[in-house]
Amino acid sequence: MAKFKLFTEDSNKSPLRHLWRNFKSNHLALLGLWIFLFLTVLAILAPLIAPYGINEQHNNSLILPPSWDDQGSVNFLLGTDGLGRDLLSRLMNGATTTFGLAIVTALLTTLFGVILGIMAALSKGWRSSVLNHLLDVTLAIPSLLLAIIIVAILGPGLMNTVWAIILSLLPQYIHSIRNIVSQEMSKDYVIAHRLDGASKWRILGKGILPNIYEQIVLIFTMSLSTAILDIAALGFLQLGAQPPTAEWGAILAENLSLIYLAPWTVALPGFLLFITILSTNLVGDGLRQALQKRKAS
Amino acid sequence: MEPVLKVQALHKHFNVRAGLFRTKQFNAVSDVSFCLGKGETLAVIGETGSGKSTLGKILAGADNSSSGQILLNGQIIEDDGGRVENTKDIRLIFQDPMKSLNPSTPIGSILNEILILNTELDSQARREKINQTLLNVGLLAEHRNYYAHMFSGGQIQRVALARAIILDPKVLVLDEALSSLDPSVRAQTVNLLLRLQRETGLSYILITNHLSLVKHMSDSLLLLHKGEVVEYGETHEVFNSPQTKLAERMLAC
Ligand SMILES: Nc1ncnc2c1ncn2[C@@H]1O[C@H](COP(=O)(O)OP(=O)(O)OP(=O)(O)O)[C@@H](O)[C@H]1O
Ligand SMILES: [Mg+2]
Numbered sequence: 018m019a020k021f022k023l024f025t026e027d028s029n030k031s032p033l034r035h036l037w038r039n040f041k042s043n044h045l046a047l048l049g050l051w052i053f054l055f056l057t058v059l060a061i062l063a064p065l066i067a068p069y070g071i072n073e074q075h076n077n078s079l080i081l082p083p084s085w086d087d088q089g090s091v092n093f094l095l096g097t098d099g100l101g102r103d104l105l106s107r108l109m110n111g112a113t114t115t116f117g118l119a120i121v122t123a124l125l126t127t128l129f130g131v132i133l134g135i136m137a138a139l140s141k142g143w144r145s146s147v148l149n150h151l152l153d154v155t156l157a158i159p160s161l162l163l164a165i166i167i168v169a170i171l172g173p174g175l176m177n178t179v180w181a182i183i184l185s186l187l188p189q190y191i192h193s194i195r196n197i198v199s200q201e202m203s204k205d206y207v208i209a210h211r212l213d214g215a216s217k218w219r220i221l222g223k224g225i226l227p228n229i230y231e232q233i234v235l236i237f238t239m240s241l242s243t244a245i246l247d248i249a250a251l252g253f254l255q256l257g258a259q260p261p262t263a264e265w266g267a268i269l270a271e272n273l274s275l276i277y278l279a280p281w282t283v284a285l286p287g288f289l290l291f292i293t294i295l296s297t298n299l300v301g302d303g304l305r306q307a308l309q310k311r312k313a314s
Numbered sequence: 315m316e317p318v319l320k321v322q323a324l325h326k327h328f329n330v331r332a333g334l335f336r337t338k339q340f341n342a343v344s345d346v347s348f349c350l351g352k353g354e355t356l357a358v359i360g361e362t363g364s365g366k367s368t369l370g371k372i373l374a375g376a377d378n379s380s381s382g383q384i385l386l387n388g389q390i391i392e393d394d395g396g397r398v399e400n401t402k403d404i405r406l407i408f409q410d411p412m413k414s415l416n417p418s419t420p421i422g423s424i425l426n427e428i429l430i431l432n433t434e435l436d437s438q439a440r441r442e443k444i445n446q447t448l449l450n451v452g453l454l455a456e457h458r459n460y461y462a463h464m465f466s467g468g469q470i471q472r473v474a475l476a477r478a479i480i481l482d483p484k485v486l487v488l489d490e491a492l493s494s495l496d497p498s499v500r501a502q503t504v505n506l507l508l509r510l511q512r513e514t515g516l517s518y519i520l521i522t523n524h525l526s527l528v529k530h531m532s533d534s535l536l537l538l539h540k541g542e543v544v545e546y547g548e549t550h551e552v553f554n555s556p557q558t559k560l561a562e563r564m565l566a567c
Contacts, residue, residue, distance in 0.1 A: 031461060032418050205413040208376055209477075212406060214399075214431040223427065227418040 032311065036231060039307035046303020052296035059109060060117035067106040068094075071263040075101040080279045098268075098282045099275050108289060110263040114175070115252075116293055119244040122179050126186045126244070127237050133187070134194025135221065138202065155188040164247050168256045175264070178257035182247045186240050193236050201225045231308060238301030242294050249290055265290050316388055317349040318484050318517050319373075319404070324382035326368055326541075342368040344541045346382075348534075350485065353511055355518040357528040357549065359564065360538035366521045369538070370489045373519065374406035386484065402432055405483040407491040411474035415462040421448075421473055422458025425480055432481055447480045452506060468499035472506070479510065489521045504531065525565065529553065537561050 030038070040046055081097040082089045083104075089096060095104040137148050155163070163185035164178070171177040201207065202225070210224045251257030252266030260271050265286040272282035324346045332338035343365040350356050358366050371377040373384065375397055384392040391398045408414035416424060422444055429440045445455040451472040457465075465473060471491070478486055488507075492500050508531070510516055520532055528535060528549065535552045537545035537560070545552055545561040556562045 031420075032463075205408050205410065206416045209406075209408065209414045210416070210427075212374060212376055213428045215427070219431075223419075224416055228416070 033231075035311050036307050039310045040303050043303045043306060046299050046306070049296040049299025049303065052292065053300050056112055056116050056293055056296070057120070060112045060120070063109040063113045067109045069103040069106040071102070071107050071110045072261050073102060073106075075103070077101075080275070080282075082279070083281055095285060096279070096281055098272055098279065104282060104285060107263040107268060108265070108285060111265040111268060111286065111289070114258060114262060114264040115245060115248055115266065115290070118175070118179060119241055119248050122182050122244045122248070123186075123237055123241040125179075126183050126190055126240050127233065129183065130187055130190030130194055130236075131233060134191045135198055137191055137195040138198035139217070152188050152192050156192060160185040160189070160243055161247055161250060164251065165254075165256065168251060173256045173259065175258045175262065178248055178251045181251075182244050185247075186243060190236060190240060194233070197229050197232055198225060201228055231304070235301060235304050235308065238297055238304060242297040242301065245290070245294055245297065318352050318387060319350040319519075320385040320388075321349075321373070322347050322383045322385070324369070324372065324384070325380045326365070326372060326377070327380050341541050343372070343379075343538075346536075346538070346541075346543055348536055348543075348546060350517050350519065350534075352484075352517060353515040354534065355511070355520055355532040356534050356536060357520045357522065357532035358536045358538060359521075359523060359525075359528060360544075361564070363540075364538040365541040366538055367489055368541075370406065370487045370519065370521050373485070374404055374487050376406060402481045403483050404485045404487065405478040405481065406487045406489065407474050407478050409490040410494065411470045411491070412462060414474060415470070415477070417462055420459050420461055421476075425458070425477060428477065428480055443480065447476045450510075451476045451479070467495060468502060471495060471499070471503050475503075475506070475510075479514075479516070482514070483516070485517045485519060487519045487521070490523070492527060493522060493524065500527075507531070537564065 040050075075093075075097060078090065078093065078097055079101045080099055081093050081101075083096045084091050084094050086096075093103050093105070095108065098104055098107070137145065140148065160182075164181040167181035167184055168177055171181060198221075207220055207224055210220050215224070248257060248264070249266030249269075252262075252264045253270045255267075255270060258264035258267045260267055268286045269283060269290075272279070272286075276283050324343060325341070326343040327339045327341045329337040330340045346369060348356065358369065360366050368377065372379045372392075375392075378395045378397060379392060381394045382392075383390055383394070386403055391403075415421070419427075425444045425447065426440055429435055429443060433440075435443065444458060448455055448457055453469065453472050453476065457469075457473075462470065462473070474491070492503060495503060504527070507518065511518065518531070520528070522528060532549045534547065535545070535549045536543060537552070539560055544558055545556060552561065553565055556565055
């Protein structure tokens with residue numbers, strides 16, 4: 018009869034449950050996840066639940082301070098800007114533009130990155146070395162700079178920003194995925210799977226992907242925080258979203274001239290950006306730590 | 315009686331770098347021939363780098379030979395590096411069983427995948443077969459839901475064994491598969507292997523450095539040195555009267 022090992026509650030779980038347990042024990046990461054989920058919901062629902070339209074002007078209430086101020090009004094919870102537009106509605110819609118678009122961008126980057134990264138990992142010989150050297154060159158340029166160069170070529174605009182960010186993030190993505198996949202490929206269980214008669218694609222889909230998708234999610238969170246920052250930065254530089262689009266970076270830039278008169282119009286979008294990037298990074302960091310912890314156990 | 319496995323003049327060379335643009339041929343296995351009968355065990359020994367693992371990989375189909383033939387039940391399955399699609403009859407057990415199992419898939423799914431790829435069984439029959447195989451190697455049917463990291467060292471070896479025998483192979487190649495186990499677990503596993511051999515007529519190719527294991531399990535013995543066969547014969551004969559100096563030295567201790 019087999020000798021039995023006693024299992025602690027902890028080890029007696031699927032790798033995914035194990036990961037979630039490790040992640041949960043990190044309270045900051047959990048807080049980050051809640052904020053992240055809240056922002057996601059906000060990004061989806063903002064156009065429906067925002068009290069006013071983003072370009073609705075209220076001519077008799079210009080530069081109104083937030084409602085907790087003596088001069089504020091309950092009708093405009095976070096005050097209004099120089100054109101009499103409700104700041105709350107603009108910021109809520111900004112979640113859709115900045116955060117929502119960043120998610121789409123990061124998702125597209127993930128999709129292209131995974132496909133190209135896997136192809137790079139499967140290629141051999143001169144093709145792989147050409148690709149490698151090409152990636153190394155682009156990796157040396159910071160992604161924001163690369164994005165600015167690409168926008169300069171494509172011309173300003175929100176959609177061009179998205180493409181520019183995807184293109185500038187792709188090299189590092191391909192590089193990481195390629196490393197992760199080729200690391201997995203050299204493991205014994207892949208050889209075993211091949212000896213069982215599995216084809217190359219079956220090994221990839223059934224053998225390797227279940228082992229690396231957590232790392233893909235990790236890279237996704239990292240590229241997401243870069244994407245948010247880049248979209249906002251390009252919007253702020255008037256290269257991305259153009260006013261009157263409600264995009265946090267663009268709102269910041271628009272109201273910069275009012276900074277002494279109406280500081281809240283600048284502080285609030287800045288604060289939102291800060292929170293958003295912080296929560297994304299917290300989630301990414303927590304995930305990385307949880308992955309490491311699982312590997313160590 | 316016709317041997318199950320017959321290997322004729324098997325060669326394997328690797329191209330290794332020698333200088334900037336030149337490559338040199340390195341013979342990892344050269345001119346190896348042997349026969350293996352049904353229910354017999356062949357031990358392959360040799361010092362490190364003598365080509366034991368390379369030979370095992372070629373036999374199991376993980377690598378291709380450069381020239382030579384491998385015959386299974388009189389049929390050629392590998393001829394000068396070309397392999398007939400055949401994954402069922404010669405199976406490899408890896409040195410580290412933990413690494414040879416996908417960490418994110420339960421054992422049952424791994425076994426199920428093997429059956430899907432190699433048999434026509436329907437899901438009910440596959441389930442039956444998995445349970446029966448697990449029981450056969452001394453595990454429980456419930457273990458199908460376990461992940462690799464949940465097994466102890468001796469159990470994981472049994473899982474690896476289950477994975478190898480689920481297709482009812484004719485030959486098992488064990489590449490140092492028993493070396494990493496502690497003595498009591500090794501004894502258990504050896505007994506399990508011998509029982510399976512008695513019951514099903516499996517043949518083993520045992521790649522190892524444990525001379526006591528060789529004496530205990532094997533019928534014949536193949537001694538490799540730098541890829542070449544130095545000594546080949548029945549185990550007790552080779553032990554009693556080694557023909558070469560090298561064999562004398564290696565078998566003395
Ligand atoms: N892919 C490869 N490319 C080049 N040389 C190789 C390759 N694989 C093995 N070799 C060489 O072939 C020789 C035999 O290797 P092999 O792994 O078969 O040795 P071994 O007998 O199993 O040794 P050990 O007892 O240490 O496991 C070694 O000298 C090794 O360097
Ligand atoms: Mg070896």
